[in-house]
Amino acid sequence: MQYLIWIGAVLSLAGVGGLIWCIFLAMQARRAKLPDEVLRARLQHxxxxxxxALGVSVIGLMAVVAGILLG
Incomplete structure (x- = not known):
């Protein structure tokens, strides 16, 4: 079940990368000095x-745990 561990690790890292990307998007939106309604729409996105991204990371972690338990 080693392949399941590696797939889960890749998914977890992709999810963490997505979370970091979201931080940068939110900081960029706040620095843009947009009107409240536009800022709210961007932040909702x-x-x-x-x-x-959090869901992808959780699925990856579940795959890692499943691979460890089955291996």
């Missing part, structure tokens, strides 16, 4: 991407 960032929150959606953040949840997706």
């Amino acid at each position: 960032v929150v959606m991407l953040n949840m997706a």
